[in-house]
Amino acid sequence: MKLLLDERGDEVKITKEVVKAAAGNHRGAAIMILLLDKRGEEVKITEEVVKAAAGNPESGAAIIRLLQDKRGDEVKIIEKVLKTAAGNTNGGKQVVELFLD
Numbered sequence: 001m002k003l004l005l006d007e008r009g010d011e012v013k014i015t016k017e018v019v020k021a022a023a024g025n026h027r028g029a030a031i032m033i034l035l036l037d038k039r040g041e042e043v044k045i046t047e048e049v050v051k052a053a054a055g056n057p058e059s060g061a062a063i064i065r066l067l068q069d070k071r072g073d074e075v076k077i078i079e080k081v082l083k084t085a086a087g088n089t090n091g092g093k094q095v096v097e098l099f100l101d
Contacts, residue, residue, distance in 0.1 A: 001031055005038050014042035016049070023052035029062035036070055045074035051081050057090035064098045 001022075005012060014035060022031040035043050045067055053063040067075050077099050085095040 002034055005034070009038070014039045016044055016046055019043055019049050020046070020052045023049045023063055024056055026056070026058040028053065028056055029059045029066060032063055032066055036066075040070075045071050047076055047078055047081065050075055050077075051084045054081050054085040054092070054095050055088050057088055060085075060088060060091040061094035061098060064095050068098065 019032075019035065022028050022035060025031055032043075050064070050067065053060050053067065056063060064075070082096070082099070085092045085099070088095060
């Protein structure tokens with residue numbers, strides 16, 4: 001992703017689907033950091049992005065923490081997001097704890 005943004009950045013559109021896919025990726029935290037740092041103004045934090053992060057079993061808590069730190073007002077904790085976090089058997093506990101903080 002870094003190479004793609006560095007080499008062809010003007011051609012790469014950061015859509016809601018790209019951000020959602022990054023949030024659900026097992027290396028999502030690193031990808032989200034890259035997207036926020038390089039193209040932050042294009043990164044929209046939708047409920048689907050937060051839901052994808054909450055359900056990410058490997059890096060969900062790290063992504064939620066990152067989103068809360070960088071875009072806290074955009075991280076909406078709605079019922080669908082809580083259900084997804086509660087159903088995340090690997091990392092859901094940490095995600096819910098972050099929501100409670």
